[in-house]
Amino acid sequence: MRKIKLVSILVIVFFLGLCLYYWRLQRVKVENWENKISAFENAASYDKEVRTVFLDTLSYAPRERYKELFEYFFRGYQKYKSENGALVFYPGEFSGGGQSINALEGFARFFPLGCSYVLNTQNSPMEMEGGSINVAELLGKAVLKGSDPKSEEYWGSIENRDQKMVEAADIALGLWISKEFIWDTFNEGEKKQIYTWLMQVRGKKHGDNNWNLFPVMVVKSLEALGMAEPKDVEVTHKKFERYIKKDYLGKGWFKDGEAPPDYYNAWAIQYCLFWLNQMHPDFHSEFICKANADFSEFFKHFFGPKGFPMMGRSVCYRMAVPSPIIASSLLNQEVVSPGEALRALDYTWSYFISNGALSEGKVTQGFYSDDVSILNLYSGAGSCLWSLRSLVTAFYVDSKTNLLGTEPQKLPVEIKDFQLRNDRIDWVISGDQETGIITLEILSNPLEPVIELEPYSNWDAFLETLWQYPHRPNNKKALYENRFYTSENKLFRKSGR
16 A cells, blocks of 8 residues: 555656656747758868968968858858848857847858958859859848748747847948948838837847947937937937946946956957947047057057967857957058058967868857867857957958058067056056067956866756756856966867867
């Protein structure tokens, strides 16, 4: 009798546990977790081709090499896009946002590059695999489908603290960059449809960090396109003024929420400030240009022929780091010359391409190759295309200054040894001319111990399988709390899946 009762209790406990597991699974599992996407046919041959052309600086001029690089990413977009192109399903690890957010990021983070290239080439046809493609027409159709609530490729509504707010900023920016070739081809109804989707950012709550700039980017882009309401512009101006007064640290650097100083200042904050200046030269022009100059005067010392010292979160955005240096070559040529900017851009992309950072028509989800140990929960395969921001800036600046046709100039580490301190963030950057090694020292961090990255473990893999949700090691200490980070980047060479 006792055995029967015990068995009955065990069965009930097991059943309740199973119900509890299923209940929680339905609330945490990532949308379409089981839907693994494969690389397109012959992807490896295109990986090899872009590596061969881009790294051959003797046979190919910079313009040819960067055209090859754009074609590489454009082919990836073509191969993985939905029927009308508003969503892009790249292969790789999902973020916690699920497949629909990953697919929107895949489009939104490629879109500004396509738009910048369209502007740069005045929308000359893209000759690819025996056909001629009108890039602007292709991208314009995608925007119309993505912003149409009746479309199967609709991007969805924007809610409070919604990742779509970030992507809306990139889409709005791309429309401004390519205004003549995409936006101006839409009729009034189509413009209104896009405006309606973008302006869902109005009044939505968001993080008190670099996210403050995304609704500003949306409204100021629409204003530059002639579509913003005066009341929205006024609210945006107040938001921006509060932001720069509250979070500006000085010397070009901003506080970014609770995070210690990191490269978000380069690829997010300074990036947005540059575009706000280009869209509206009279909008806080003196502040933006001075902030860029102060930032770039220090930051150009981070780059050399052997890369730059990486630290901080969102490691997979790494190729975007030189964006403000390129912007400075337009805004502040007395601080960064076009030749220096091209050199920094070239060294960055050459360094990562030579170390396997491009694969299957996209940017890898790591520092070199794919590496889940440093992949944030919010980073999916499409997320990593924020790395393209340096190319977005470069093609745009080239259309103004012939950046890609300029003669490269030596960077500080190629000229002499140096050591500079930024006392606003307690960083010291040092360069050794003989070795080419650049060292970042964070003075507020202890000298010992040296903190290594925790690897992605079997336990992580088990929990991902169990809950169908990303489970990755928290490597904040290794990425923020070491005293020294160097361009050798030994921290990342030891990691991997």
